[in-house]
Amino acid sequence: MTRAVAVDQMFVTLNHALVAYVPAVWRPLASAVLGVVTVMVVFLTLFALTVLLERKGLGRMQNRYGPNRVGPWGILQPVADGIKAIIKEDVVPQSADHAVHFLAPVLIVVAAFLNYAVIPVGRGMALTDLNAGVLFFFAISSMVELGVFMAGWASRSKYSLFGAMRAIAQMISYEVPMLLAATATVMVAGTLSTTRIVEMQATYTGQIPHWFVLTPWGFTGFCLFMVAATAESNRSPFDLPEGESEIVAGYFIEYSGFKFALFFIGEYLGMMATSAMAITLFLGGWSAPLACLQWFPTWGWFFVKLVALLCGFIWMRGTLPRLRMDQLMNFSWKFLLPMTLVNLVATGLWRFLPVGWERWLICGALVVVPYALLGRSINWQGRKVAVRRYRYAE
Amino acid sequence: MLGRGIVEGMLETARNFLGSYVSRERLTTVQYPEERLAHIENARSFPFLVYDGADWQAGMRCVSCQICEKECPPKCIYIEKSVDKKPDAVGRPQNYPKVFNIDVSVCMSCQICVEVCPFDAIKMDVEYELGAHDRFGGLLLDKQRLSKSNEYYHRIHPTEAAAVDAALAEERAKMQAKQQAAAAAAAAKAAAPVAATPSAAIPSAPATEGKA
Amino acid sequence: MSSAMHPAMDMAAERGMQLSPAGESGVQLLEVSMGPQHPSTHGVFRMDVVLDGEKVVKLKPVFGYLHRNHEKIAEKETYLGNMPYTDRLDYICSLTNNWAYALAVEKLAGIEVPERAEYLRVITAELTRLQNHALLIGFLMQDMGASGTPLMYAFREREKIQDLFEALTGSRMMSNYMRFGGCRVDAPAGWLAEVGKMVASFPQFLDEFEALLTGNEILMARTQEVGVVTRERAVNAGLTGPMLRASGVNYDIRKVDGYGIYNRFPFRVPLGEHGDTYDRYMIRVLEMRESVKILEQALKEIPDGPIQDPKTKPRNFRPKVGEAYGRIESPKGELGFYLISDGTGTPYRYRVRPPSLINLTLLEEMCLGHNVADIVVILGSVDIVLGEVDR
């Protein structure tokens, strides 16, 4: 065993070592509990870091520092935020449905955490290796919608009802293209197991890895998946359910204190989970981007990719204004959905065409041409948008 | 093609993001308690009363003419006139304010009091870190808290203060010349034989004394 | 649910909102109160909105949350004492407010303004226009959900302009700078050069701003064909300023009245064709570019000389009996002051014609049939400041 492999597998080894203290009957359970606790701690820490990264990144994009007062360079800001959230008064509207109002944020966080069960964080480091891992992921991630609607309904506020309605419509609409984009990978990989999908991508031709994103259909699929994932996790420019300038804060307007923080955690965990799924499906999971970089531990690569995707989310949030509900729906059903279907065709062709530049050309043309056409004719409320020219008086 | 404008916008934010690490132009925050903006000479916050010399009571320029009290748009100045008189900045005997209060919580920093003051006695301060716990009394500045020395005035508004000093010096010189002339005239009158009407000389004598 | 049963509907009906229990789609209508404490009503403005799903069926603006009876205060104040109060009308553009009031008093009493003061007025007014338009676009994007980035860029530039204002007038916002027959103080040494530097760098900011916004597909989708005002409606409803010109009416008071010395500046008036929110946004961008030209010329031509008419003393100012209506093209539209003098030191009647309020006349018409999300965008494009709407 070389040193690199030892570092790579150190958590697995540690797990085995710790579990060895437990009686043999309890070992599977102990291993699972240990894994779950680790995942929770790691991803909650990552959540805190993401919030900090987002606030500082947005600040820098806006010509200011961002939080820099709590601890050195403001790195303790998430701690301060957490303390604030805990000690704040928890206000529940009198007319709210108390039980549902309480359950909604819990449900969202639980659902978000369940997603991580099938994510392979490193070589041999998936909590469970389900045969239908991808399916499990999508099944669980739609549970969030239930939580969101519970929150909006139970609050008995018109604004939160609006937010919930928008959230339901949006998340269901975007689940379709998201799933179809993922289907492309499943078609090529021939398996629903996340571990298998990553392993298929972790081989190299020379220095170049066999990531699915490096094919025409994979790249398209990745882009479509990310757009749908942005909408799915209610991030700007698809943050209509929150829509803080229109419907104030949407479905969590009536939440305060730690329940509000739970929504926040749920949102970010969801965002990280979908990013992790995108990495698994298209970006080669834990595999290194170049063959010569394999000395770096696999879990390291996973988190590097994850943070990079999160930065993309933050970048978009710092730049783009928000869409409107009807435009959002149009975009999903009239642009994303046809594109994913076209992409499926391209994937099928890729699978059966002989290896060579012709296959690149055909599949590439098959995604670029519909993109250009659909992008041109995209229907924003029955008309086209264009930059205008203006005239001057005299 | 769809997405071009979005990409352009994202490049713009990226430029600002990276720019914030290299250029002050793109990182405009002034970290307030540690850093401060450079003092701008014309800046104004709330009014204060100028005094000459070391003693704020003796040197106070205000003669409690109450013009500022009348002209103040939100009526935040409150003045009570003294009964006795003391010499003012140019040497004329004048009243002084027994009470001079400015309610800074009402003041709207319009500096109309400064404009209308014929004695250059009230000027605008640049102090902006005012805070108090008491809503009624804490920001009600009395005569003593309002008084600041002419040196302080020179420090915060050097150009304006120099002009004011020059004008005051000129007026003071004129005043002294007048007083000297009056004193000389009185002396001449006193020296002259009493043949002239004594009734004319007598009332002028206390007046000269008063002016001196 | 019949309207007799539901107390909220009775209340709504009393306020002039005849609610039918069901909308077109047969679904129950929803009455939502947007404001007075809402993140994008630009202050304490309220709209009673009736919605059918997300579609606006009825919208009634409710005013007065910032009402302080400015006009009544002014009737008890001297002519000079009113000047600082005008700063607080539209607190983004205090200098143009000053000018409008000074202009009305000058018309009332027939006061001449020295050359240099006129140039200073033009420079400060055009700087005000720059900062107002930049800020408005920032707020408009904020209403569209752009996480504050365009707003912060606008504030960055506004900060530079406010530094200039502070160096000139002593205050960043509440300038109280202009007087009847001139200006209060002359520009300090080096100030005009500073303005020149600022003006020279402004087009670069505009280019960056446009790169960020103008071609953005989301922005175009959100604003084009949203909140359309036709030419005829715009004129009839008395819209002024960029709102009016976005509807294609060539009416800029700087050109029409040529008040001050504006007829010396050969600037152009951009006109929109569609009268929608995108036009309102673009007209403001283009107006900023014209303002930069005016500033460049004014800085080149400004003469030396007195800044205050020596015959006019601000204190104990008593214009003769009469009345006057003076108006200027403020960044928001036609800002007018109507003064009646009875020969005393305080105006008998003092009236502000607030462009922000009158531009809201068509708010309901613009919003009907659009979405909730469009309300805030349309309201943002009207450019209101509540200090002026409610006075």
Add this chain to the structure above:
Amino acid sequence: MSAEALQIETVKAQIEAAVPGCLLEMVTNPSVCAQHSLVVAAKDAVAVAEFLRTADGLKFDFCSNVTGVDWPAKETVAKVKVKKLVDGVETEVEETQKTVTPGYLEAVYHLFSMELKHGPLVLRQRTAGHEVGAEVASLTPVWKSAELQEREIFDLFGVVFTGHPDLRRLLMWDEFVDHPMRRDYVDPDDYEYEPTAHDEILRRAREHAAAAQEAGR
């Protein structure tokens, strides 16, 4: 501005020709800007306004400013020398004569033309009496821009505009009873005062606070 070109007398003549039997009165403005105005009777106001808006050469399509003015009843005291028969002899006696001019409320409209770019033309309507609820005609059907401003006049002066589509209070709250811009308006005593440190208001605020404390106990 082509205000000089637009002679108010000719406008008056044009209106009188177009709207037969209308009562028009010219009010000269002694100030330097010489913005004279026309007083129009409420019964003719809409017809006159419609004529002004559409007539060729006038085209006052833009009603910029609408405002109210309160002119309370004025008592003028004049000393007049009157010849009287006193004890059978005609002598000149000085006598004070009181004349009371009745008060009225006024709605002032400033009209401009966006098409021809001239103006202002000042149009005034006067109420018959000075009491709250005195009526003039609303010009909102002619110029939509008058809508909010007429509501404001109704709110602040108590002038009722007949024919206004939506006459409600604009700035004050619906339950408010008085009309604060009237000259006879008296401040109510129960505002939430923001007391200044000296005057009457502080005294009253203290009294109110004490009373509230008393009530609370």
